[in-house]
Amino acid sequence: MSRRSFPLNAVDAFLKTARHLNLTHAAKELCLTQGAVSRKIAALEAWFGFPLFERHARGLRLSSQGSALLPELQSAFEHLLTVAEQARAQQTVxxxxxxxxxxxxxxxxxxxxxxxxxxxxxxxxxxxxxxxxxxxxxxxxxxxxxxxxxxxxxxxEEALTPVISPLRAGVPLGSMTLLHPTRDKTDWSLWLANQPQPALAMHKNQHFDTMDLAITAAIQGLGVAIADETLVEEDVRAGRLARPYAQSIQTGAxxxxxxxxxxxxxxxxxxxxxxxxxxx
Structure with a gap:
């Protein structure tokens, strides 16, 4: 049989069974059925071409080949676990x-x-x-x-600008709902106060708990949101949002x-x- 066909996942079953010399105890430790453990050992024995255990009425006993293999497989398996643990420990969270x-x-x-x-x-x-x-x-x-x-x-730094869905680009902004990123009107009030002439009126308003929710509502066409230009940069680039005004207003935050x-x-x-x- 080829090297790739070696049933590596059966090695642990062999090691556990060799320690207990009892399929029931090995199965319990591996959280498998007794039949599943027996099949894994059978697959390993088929690959080697010789029995690993001798079956007797009173239980199991390692064969001579199984006894010779046990320390080598145990050492190799422990080394594999050590390498895996070291690799996992190297990941920084x-x-x-x-x-x-x-x-x-x-x-x-x-x-x-x-x-x-x-x-x-x-x-x-x-x-x-x-x-x-x-x-x-x-x-x-x-x-x-x-x-x-x-x-x-x-x-x-935070810089506010209005954004809308491109699907609503032809709708007059004055008729659209203003989407607020907070429960007050602070952000929209700041932007409007810095316009040379009244651009929009706060006739229709919808308030959200976060700017992200207001931006999402604007993408879906609910209205025009006031948002940080950096936070919506990718949405504008991807065409999910449009900026009806080029200017933005820094808030100091x-x-x-x-x-x-x-x-x-x-x-x-x-x-x-x-x-x-x-x-x-």
């Missing part, structure tokens, strides 16, 4: 907290991390909370949002990447940071 509104920007960059840094595993938690407290929260890094922040690395500990190669944060900041 980064626990990341991010506000839901930043996910549209974040996901393409997580794909880049996965592609360029396969040893990094990002355990992402999304939340409507825009801050983090590393003393009470078990995250390694977080994306935070707010004004007057200086900690960590700047990802991008920003998105920043902060860390529990200083980023370095050992904790994986340095490589993760470079991917998010488009370095290298």
């Amino acid at each position: 980064i626990r990341l907290k991010a506000p839901t509104c930043a996910v549209r920007w974040l996901v393409p960059r997580l794909l880049k991390v996965e592609r360029e840094q396969p040893d990094l595993q990002i355990a992402l938690t999304t939340t409507t909370d825009h801050h983090v407290n590393f003393k009470t929260e078990s995250y390694d890094a977080a994306i935070v949002f707010g004004t007057h922040m200086s900690a960590g690395d700047l990802l991008f 920003s998105y920043r990447l902060v860390y529990r500990a200083a980023p370095d190669d050992e904790n994986g944060l340095s490589a993760f940071r470079d991917c998010l900041l488009n370095r290298g």
